[in-house]
Amino acid sequence: GWKVMASIASDFLVKLSKPLYxxxxxxxxxxxxxxxxxxxxxxxxxxxxxxGMKYLxxxxxxxxxxxxxxxxxxxxxAGVIGRNPRVSDALVTKPRFGYTGLVFKLYYNNELxxxxxxxxVKEGIEILRRPKPEIEMLNYLLRYRDCISASMDSxxxxxKVLWTMSIDGxxxxxxxxxxxxxxxxxxxxxxPGVNIEEVVFNGxxxxxxxxxxxxxxxxxxxxxxxxxxxxVEDGSGVYFKDSILRYKGWDYFIGxxxx
Numbered sequence: 085g086w087k088v089m090a091s092i093a094s095d096f097l098v099k100l101s102k103p104l105y106x107x108x109x110x111x112x113x114x115x116x117x118x119x120x121x122x123x124x125x126x127x128x129x130x131x132x133x134x135x136g137m138k139y140l141x142x143x144x145x146x147x148x149x150x151x152x153x154x155x156x157x158x159x160x161x162a163g164v165i166g167r168n169p170r171v172s173d174a175l176v177t178k179p180r181f182g183y184t185g186l187v188f189k190l191y192y193n194n195e196l197x198x199x200x201x202x203x204x205v206k207e208g209i210e211i212l213r214r215p216k217p218e219i220e221m222l223n224y225l226l227r228y229r230d231c232i233s234a235s236m237d238s239x240x241x242x243x244k245v246l247w248t249m250s251i252d253g254x255x256x257x258x259x260x261x262x263x264x265x266x267x268x269x270x271x272x273x274x275x276p277g278v279n280i281e282e283v284v285f286n287g288x289x290x291x292x293x294x295x296x297x298x299x300x301x302x303x304x305x306x307x308x309x310x311x312x313x314x315x316v317e318d319g320s321g322v323y324f325k326d327s328i329l330r331y332k333g334w335d336y337f338i339g340x341x342x343x
Contacts, residue, residue, distance in 0.1 A: 085127025085152070086134075086214050087289075091239060092156045094217040094291035095136040098235040100162035100225055106132060108142040111151040124152075135219050140297040161222070162229040163292035168253035169296035170233040175249075175314035176305045177294045178218075179263045181242055183208035185287025186278065204271035215291045224308055238292045244333025245294050245323045254317030258268035259329065281324070282301070285331035286342065 085109075094141060096103040112121065117149065132139035137156070169175070187208035190196040199205050217237070236245045242263070250257045260283050272278050276324065297305060302312050322329040332341040 085124045085129075086131035087151050087212075088128060089131030089135055089137065089139075090215040090217055090287055090291055092137070092154060093219045094215070094237040094239065094293070096156070096158050097219055097222060097225075098237045098293045098295070099160070099165050099215050100222065100229060100232075101158050101160045101211075102222060103137045103156050103158040103219075105158075105305055106154060106156040107140050108117050108155075109145070109153040110142065111145040111147040111149070113148065113150055114146050115218075116150070119125070130281075134302065135217070140219040161226055165232060165235050166252070167234050167236055167249055167314040169249050169255055169257070170298075171255055171316055171318055172299065173233055173296040173316040173318065174299050174302050174312045175257065175294060175296055176310040176312050177238075177242075177263050177301065178292045178309055179265050179313075180268075180292055181262070181284045181287060181290060182264050182268045182280065183211050183237070183287075184289050185241070185283030186275075187212060188287065189278065190275075199275055202271065202274050204268060204274075208264075212289055215289065217291045217293075221308065228297070228301055228304055231297040232295050233298075234296040235323075236294050238294060239288060240317060241286050241288040241331075241333025242290075242294070243322075243331040244288075244331060244335070246285075247328065247332050249294075249296065250320065250322050253316070253331050254320065255313045256317040257314050257322045258317055259314045259322070259324040261313050263311050282331060282342075285329065288334045 092103050129139055190199055234249060238245055246257050330342045335341055
């Protein structure tokens with residue numbers, strides 16, 4: 085329930101818009117308990133309150149699987165921001181990638197229980213349980229609206245964001261460094277065999293904003309905790325270490341893709 089509201093907040097934040105009202109359609113399995121239902125409603129309400137929205141209620145159904153559909157309306161505060169970066173822009177984001185990708189990788193390799201007590205893994209699980217997009221940052225970002233040419237959030241992985249921006253904008257994106265923290269990098273020494281590029285680019289559900297901004301605005305965004313990690317050039321494709329980026333994030337009905 086919380087994550088549903090976090091996904092709304094993240095989508096609105098990257099477009100410099102304020103989410104206001106939300107309604108939810110819930111489908112639950114027939115053997116669900118009343119306590120599970122109450123927990124879900126509490127998560128929806130707590131998340132909406134945390135992100136400054138009003139949860140208006142919605143619809144309840146019984147089905148073969150648990151499904152939450154959500155719709156939200158809000159107020160655009162800065163005009164339309166698309167997904168087409170300007171040539172010569174810098175891409176900036178919060179340097180917190182890798183945590184969720186690491187958890188996904190360990191889970192699908194049936195190794196999550198083995199490393200469950202590692203600090204980085206615990207942090208990744210908490211991000212997946214209760215992501216907290218910084219909706220309070222909205223007023224600060226509005227001051228720099230003229231800097232921004234494009235934006236996306238990382239719900240489907242950083243690789244998906246970069247490839248989408250490259251294709252939609254008909255530009256080449258060159259990654260100069262990984263948007264990660266020193267703590268995350270150091271912690272990988274505890275878990276052998278992890279491909280750092282895979283967990284950074286093929287993660288997902290980080291709900292971190294990625295902005296394409298004028299280079300002269302980088303210092304202002306750095307003061308807000310952003311890190312410049314890529315540049316936008318003439319051409320096509322996404323490149324890292326002078327090679328085309330093989331990781332492409334999550335696609336529904338396909339899964340995590342790479343070339």
